[in-house]
Amino acid sequence: MHQTARRRTIADVARAAGVSKAAVSFAFNSPERLSADTVARIRDVAAELGYRADPVARMLAQRRTMTVGILTPQSLDLMFPDPYFGALTAGIASAAEEAGYALQFISPLHGSLARAVHEASVDGVIAVGLWPDHSEIGEIRRSGVPFVLVDAIGFANESNVTVDDETAAEAAAGHVIELGHRDIAIIAFAPPRPEDASDSDQPGAGDISARRLAGYRRAVRAAGLGLSQDAIAWGPSEFEHGARAFRELVARGIRFTALLAMSDVLAIGALRAARDLDWRVPEDLSIVGFDDIELASYVDPPLTTVHQSPRDKGETALRLLLGRLDRSSDGRPEHRHVETCLKVRGSTGPAPRERQEVARDE
Amino acid sequence: MHQTARRRTIADVARAAGVSKAAVSFAFNSPERLSADTVARIRDVAAELGYRADPVARMLAQRRTMTVGILTPQSLDLMFPDPYFGALTAGIASAAEEAGYALQFISPLHGSLARAVHEASVDGVIAVGLWPDHSEIGEIRRSGVPFVLVDAIGFANESNVTVDDETAAEAAAGHVIELGHRDIAIIAFAPPRPEDASDSDQPGAGDISARRLAGYRRAVRAAGLGLSQDAIAWGPSEFEHGARAFRELVARGIRFTALLAMSDVLAIGALRAARDLDWRVPEDLSIVGFDDIELASYVDPPLTTVHQSPRDKGETALRLLLGRLDRSSDGRPEHRHVETCLKVRGSTGPAPRERQEVARDE
DNA sequence: TTGTAAGCGTTATCAG
DNA sequence: CTGATAACGCTTACAA
Numbered sequence: 001m002h003q004t005a006r007r008r009t010i011a012d013v014a015r016a017a018g019v020s021k022a023a024v025s026f027a028f029n030s031p032e033r034l035s036a037d038t039v040a041r042i043r044d045v046a047a048e049l050g051y052r053a054d055p056v057a058r059m060l061a062q063r064r065t066m067t068v069g070i071l072t073p074q075s076l077d078l079m080f081p082d083p084y085f086g087a088l089t090a091g092i093a094s095a096a097e098e099a100g101y102a103l104q105f106i107s108p109l110h111g112s113l114a115r116a117v118h119e120a121s122v123d124g125v126i127a128v129g130l131w132p133d134h135s136e137i138g139e140i141r142r143s144g145v146p147f148v149l150v151d152a153i154g155f156a157n158e159s160n161v162t163v164d165d166e167t168a169a170e171a172a173a174g175h176v177i178e179l180g181h182r183d184i185a186i187i188a189f190a191p192p193r194p195e196d197a198s199d200s201d202q203p204g205a206g207d208i209s210a211r212r213l214a215g216y217r218r219a220v221r222a223a224g225l226g227l228s229q230d231a232i233a234w235g236p237s238e239f240e241h242g243a244r245a246f247r248e249l250v251a252r253g254i255r256f257t258a259l260l261a262m263s264d265v266l267a268i269g270a271l272r273a274a275r276d277l278d279w280r281v282p283e284d285l286s287i288v289g290f291d292d293i294e295l296a297s298y299v300d301p302p303l304t305t306v307h308q309s310p311r312d313k314g315e316t317a318l319r320l321l322l323g324r325l326d327r328s329s330d331g332r333p334e335h336r337h338v339e340t341c342l343k344v345r346g347s348t349g350p351a352p353r354e355r356q357e358v359a360r361d362e
Numbered sequence: 363m364h365q366t367a368r369r370r371t372i373a374d375v376a377r378a379a380g381v382s383k384a385a386v387s388f389a390f391n392s393p394e395r396l397s398a399d400t401v402a403r404i405r406d407v408a409a410e411l412g413y414r415a416d417p418v419a420r421m422l423a424q425r426r427t428m429t430v431g432i433l434t435p436q437s438l439d440l441m442f443p444d445p446y447f448g449a450l451t452a453g454i455a456s457a458a459e460e461a462g463y464a465l466q467f468i469s470p471l472h473g474s475l476a477r478a479v480h481e482a483s484v485d486g487v488i489a490v491g492l493w494p495d496h497s498e499i500g501e502i503r504r505s506g507v508p509f510v511l512v513d514a515i516g517f518a519n520e521s522n523v524t525v526d527d528e529t530a531a532e533a534a535a536g537h538v539i540e541l542g543h544r545d546i547a548i549i550a551f552a553p554p555r556p557e558d559a560s561d562s563d564q565p566g567a568g569d570i571s572a573r574r575l576a577g578y579r580r581a582v583r584a585a586g587l588g589l590s591q592d593a594i595a596w597g598p599s600e601f602e603h604g605a606r607a608f609r610e611l612v613a614r615g616i617r618f619t620a621l622l623a624m625s626d627v628l629a630i631g632a633l634r635a636a637r638d639l640d641w642r643v644p645e646d647l648s649i650v651g652f653d654d655i656e657l658a659s660y661v662d663p664p665l666t667t668v669h670q671s672p673r674d675k676g677e678t679a680l681r682l683l684l685g686r687l688d689r690s691s692d693g694r695p696e697h698r699h700v701e702t703c704l705k706v707r708g709s710t711g712p713a714p715r716e717r718q719e720v721a722r723d724e
Numbered sequence: 725t726t727g728t729a730a731g732c733g734t735t736a737t738c739a740g
Numbered sequence: 741c742t743g744a745t746a747a748c749g750c751t752t753a754c755a756a
Contacts, residue, residue: 009733057733059418060733060749076455080452081448082448090440102468104464105464143414295601298605298631298634298661300637372749384728385726400726419750421750422749
């Protein structure tokens with residue numbers, strides 16, 4: 001089976017058109033530098049030969065790839081099914097397409113994110129969900145590739161886009177407290193840790209999980225309530241885990257009438273598990289999610305959740321990155337907050353009377 | 363603001379180590395060809411200098427990019443939020459990571475998929491959801507890049523991975539018919555058409571939408587039932603549209619006790635809309651989806667649907683592509699079917715008595 | 725075992 | 741306004 005006929009090169013066109021390679025290049029990239037005549041002739045010949053500039057050769061010569069990398073802390077296998085990631089990515093893609101940039105996904109290929117970054121041919125990188133003390137983040141700094149952090153806070157001179165997780169979480173907790181709930185449980189996600197750093201079971205100080213938890217805690221404390229360690233279940237943001245976490249909380253004997261989940265995915269999983277155990281939502285249990293993925297309005301009951309627009313986050317992140325890539329702009333690092341607000345839907349309601357007497361299981 | 367210090371090149375390392383460029387290259391790519399001593403020395407020097415081979419230069423020299431492109435018929439903006447696409451992509455990513463390939467997403471950049479393909483630097487392409495008469499598919503054929511079709515049937519000498527849509531759809535329809543339903547409505551997705559080809563409102567003969575519809579029809583006909591054109595709503599596979607389509611069917615005055623949706627996303631959207639209009643599922647209405655995305659088990663009631671594993675499809679597609687990329691293998695084109703089966707869950711039940719008398723609205 | 729040199733296909737520099 | 745010619749950074753025959 002023959003390999004396809006060799007691809008036409010710029011040299012072929014130049015020869016056929018009786019001009020230099022440079023002229024052919026100009027005919028496409030700076031037509032104004034050539035006489036209209038030559039341009040037309042060269043383009044004709046090129047079209048006839050089916051000539052297409054080789055993108056790789058072009059990258060090498062221009063020293064830029066017109067590609068941005070999306071850096072994920074976990075394998076893509078795990079990231080792509082996540083609706084939050086999907087929405088975020090859609091935002092990035094939308095802005096990237098507009099600017100003519102292609103997207104490349106970079107995950108810790110064979111263990112090392114750092115290596116993956118170096119092996120990728122990208123002009124810049126958007127790192128999503130890497131927490132600040134992630135060892136790999138140092139590598140990407142060192143690599144010299146411009147980057148923007150999403151959902152993570154880095155050094156002051158690094159661009160990032162975040163939401164005010166703590167305040168948002170506080171609002172979520174405040175909402176159920178106002179509804180009279182006093183027994184609150186939490187499903188938290190610990191950010192993924194590199195295997196070698198699994199010394200502590202709890203996340204570091206600066207990551208999303210910690211910030212949201214701090215917000216929940218602040219509201220709980222402000223209401224004079226307690227929150228026992230047992231009332232918190234940890235795990236990855238997956239439907240399946242949301243369900244498991246719910247069952248685990250029940251199995252632990254925790255009493256709760258309100259459940260705060262750090263993502264809608266977790267919340268929806270928990271919702272399912274609650275239904276399976278014949279808990280009524282919101283009569284027996286109020287659930288609050290986080291993210292407001294599209295799906296949140298489509299489950300039953302529609303999910304009360306903290307709205308943040310992952311799509312906007314993505315778009316913003318890409319624009320910031322573009323700013324850093326553009327050598328003509330000043331490219332100052334920027335820290336952008338995306339607004340959040342609590343969307344009250346059907347999954348939360350007044351605390352059930354009969355349970356209200358039970359309290360203080362701290 | 364200084365641009366980062368110039369990246370170290372292979373020449374820098376060669377000079378510093380007192381060897382030739384070739385030696386440095388060998389030290390990393392074919393260490394067995396050098397004495398263990400020199401390899402060690404070169405690597406030390408390289409590490410000290412922080413040398414990393416430029417991936418683009420390497421691509422040019424090797425004439426391969428170790429990247430596969432994923433070709434989508436619509437902008438990524440629209441694709442990424444789709445859970446089906448997410449799962450499919452996860453499968454592709456999983457197999458790609460294993461094989462050391464990076465992923466690049468190619469969407470019709472500024473209208474032209476063809477151009478996008480040419481501008482992408484990939485060794486091969488997985489085209490998802492392009493229907494066979496898609497004009498762009500000719501372009502990709504002509505470009506000479508090896509490719510695999512997913513959810514589409516091309517020429518006999520082209521690899522593809524599909525499911526038996528017609529049989530699967532027939533099973534879905536058969537299921538509700540067995541449950542006694544006689545009034546059936548359908549939410550179908552027309553594959554996206556290029557703007558210029560919007561001559562016909564109905565899809566061509568070979569695409570998914572047509573195949574599934576044929577399956578539904580076959581079951582309906584076999585049961586001696588009718589299916590009026592009005593009982594079919596068309597549109598893109600989005601939650602939002604599923605809801606809209608349901609409302610439209612109702613508004614049209616169609617009577618139906620069973621709803622067949624061509625995707626779970628559409629089904630879930632319809633489910634929501636039905637709830638909002640106080641239809642009980644499955645008491646008043648049975649709904650069957652298609653795909654069995656993870657979410658299908660998490661909605662309420664859990665969705666009866668045609669199970670197919672988009673993840674497997676993705677993995678399979680990538681492996682087929684790898685086969686075509688590997689020059690050492692024979693690389694024969696293969697046509698792979700992924701198995702489907704009907705998952706009966708809570709969204710379907712016996713036809714409501716009181717509606718059974720009403721029939722034949724063909 | 726190691727070095728030399730010829731590509732790879734563009735773009736960019738700089739004379740003509 | 742054109743067109744040689746030199747990068748770009750690496751791989752890989754082929755020599756030594």
